[in-house]
Amino acid sequence: MPAPVAPVAALRAVTVEVADPEILLAHADPLAPLVALRRGDGIVGLGERLRLTFSGPDRLRAAAADWRAIAQAASVDDAVHRPGSGLVALGSFAFADDSAEHSVLVVPEVIVGRHAGVSWVTSITPADAPTGVTGTALLPDPRPFGARPRATLAAASLSREQFTAVVGRAVAAIREGRVEKVVIARDATASIPPDADRRALLRDLADRYPDCVTFAVDGLLGASPETLISVHAGEGSARVLAGSTARGASSADDAAAAARLATSPKDLDEHAFAVQSVLDALRPHARAVMASELPFTLKLPNLWHLATDVEVQLGAGASALDVVAALHPTAAVAGSPTDAALALIAELEPFDRGRYAGPVGWIDQDGDGEWVIALRCARIDGDGTLTAYAGAGIVADSDPESELAETRMKFRPIADSLR
Numbered sequence: 083m084p085a086p087v088a089p090v091a092a093l094r095a096v097t098v099e100v101a102d103p104e105i106l107l108a109h110a111d112p113l114a115p116l117v118a119l120r121r122g123d124g125i126v127g128l129g130e131r132l133r134l135t136f137s138g139p140d141r142l143r144a145a146a147a148d149w150r151a152i153a154q155a156a157s158v159d160d161a162v163h164r165p166g167s168g169l170v171a172l173g174s175f176a177f178a179d180d181s182a183e184h185s186v187l188v189v190p191e192v193i194v195g196r197h198a199g200v201s202w203v204t205s206i207t208p209a210d211a212p213t214g215v216t217g218t219a220l221l222p223d224p225r226p227f228g229a230r231p232r233a234t235l236a237a238a239s240l241s242r243e244q245f246t247a248v249v250g251r252a253v254a255a256i257r258e259g260r261v262e263k264v265v266i267a268r269d270a271t272a273s274i275p276p277d278a279d280r281r282a283l284l285r286d287l288a289d290r291y292p293d294c295v296t297f298a299v300d301g302l303l304g305a306s307p308e309t310l311i312s313v314h315a316g317e318g319s320a321r322v323l324a325g326s327t328a329r330g331a332s333s334a335d336d337a338a339a340a341a342r343l344a345t346s347p348k349d350l351d352e353h354a355f356a357v358q359s360v361l362d363a364l365r366p367h368a369r370a371v372m373a374s375e376l377p378f379t380l381k382l383p384n385l386w387h388l389a390t391d392v393e394v395q396l397g398a399g400a401s402a403l404d405v406v407a408a409l410h411p412t413a414a415v416a417g418s419p420t421d422a423a424l425a426l427i428a429e430l431e432p433f434d435r436g437r438y439a440g441p442v443g444w445i446d447q448d449g450d451g452e453w454v455i456a457l458r459c460a461r462i463d464g465d466g467t468l469t470a471y472a473g474a475g476i477v478a479d480s481d482p483e484s485e486l487a488e489t490r491m492k493f494r495p496i497a498d499s500l501r
């Protein structure tokens with residue numbers, strides 16, 4: 083049953099085209115960045131016009147319903163009509179139904195964005211506020227980037243030995259038939275100065291992982307390669323990732339590593355579960371769903387992944403958050419079957435994943451938006467405590483030491499940005 087919709091003040095959003103603001107990140111708040119960028123384009127939010135928090139099993143459905151009500155009540159004057167222009171909320175949701183961490187949707191006061199050479203500034207005010215300044219006049223001057231904080235990640239809730247033991251128990255549970263696949267994660271912490279410029283880490287991530295979505299919402303930041311769902315005018319696309327291997331040191335080794343991954347029965351199995359979970363979740367919302375039969379190998383600076391792109395024609399009225407609510411958690415971050423995998427994760431992982439492996443992204447007034455899975459990420463608390471997360475899909479043939487090595491590679495985006 084959909085959660086009751088909280089009454090909301092009507093908002094007005096005015097978007098005007100502006101000259102290229104150049105480095106979008108330079109406009110973000112150094113301590114509380116709100117960011118969704120890919121290849122330098124995307125959106126950066128400033129201030130908080132509205133913050134909605136959610137928790138519990140209904141958190142995504144409640145957010146979808148609240149956002150629909152907010153969008154319907156809003157007046158939007160958007161002369162730009164690009165992905166991310168107009169009224170937009172950025173959001174980040176907890177992985178688990180019983181997480182102690184809140185899920186959030188934040189509507190900024192000002193958004194600066196760029197898409198394919200067109201730049202804009204959106205101002206979001208209460209609908210009854212006097213019409214004020216618009217455009218570049220709203221933008222604070224770009225601020226010089228502070229120094230990148232340096233720190234070393236240290237294993238937190240599970241030592242490396244404990245992690246391999248947990249993976250061993252996961253393999254045993256799979257062989258006993260409790261699940262077919264389960265994703266086991268570990269956390270690692272570091273401490274950075276509380277006033278460190280978060281944008282310096284984001285800039286480093288965006289430079290090194292340009293094809294990923296570099297995101298920052300409410301203290302969670304990272305560079306994710308996995309698109310949960312991107313929705314535009316009724317068309318959706320997803321990129322399913324599962325199955326990974328290290329990059330080779332030479333180009334011959336690298337090509338051999340990719341070829342081995344593409345033919346590894348263990349990784350192909352792990353991948354197939356993830357694709358199936360996405361297709362099953364999309365079908366009820368779709369008029370048509372298309373996915374290639376075989377995965378391709380996706381090259382990232384730290385890893386090769388098996389990847390499948392999925393295209394979907396959505397049914398009338400399905401918003402990006404409706405689809406996110408249906409998709410989360412996919413077998414790329416939970417396992418298969420979902421409920422049994424979630425129960426096993428709760429039993430084996432001695433920590434709250436928080437918003438790691440949850441959906442993070444943005445939604446606009448039409449319900450369009452882009453949501454990725456919060457991977458290769460860390461949460462930075464106000465006191466400078468940084469907690470990073472990395473997990474690996476476990477199937478019957480998984481080797482605990484290889485899975486430990488895989489998590490080490492998945493920590494690299496965050497670990498290297500702290501070097």
Ligand SMILES: C=C(O[C@H]1C=CC=C(C(=O)O)[C@@H]1O)C(=O)O
Pocket residue numbers: 265267308323324325326387413414415457458471472473474475476492
């Ligand atoms: C759970 C993570 O990655 C998922 C996404 C891609 C490949 C994965 C794998 O090969 O295990 C995982 O399913 C993570 O990065 O923490």
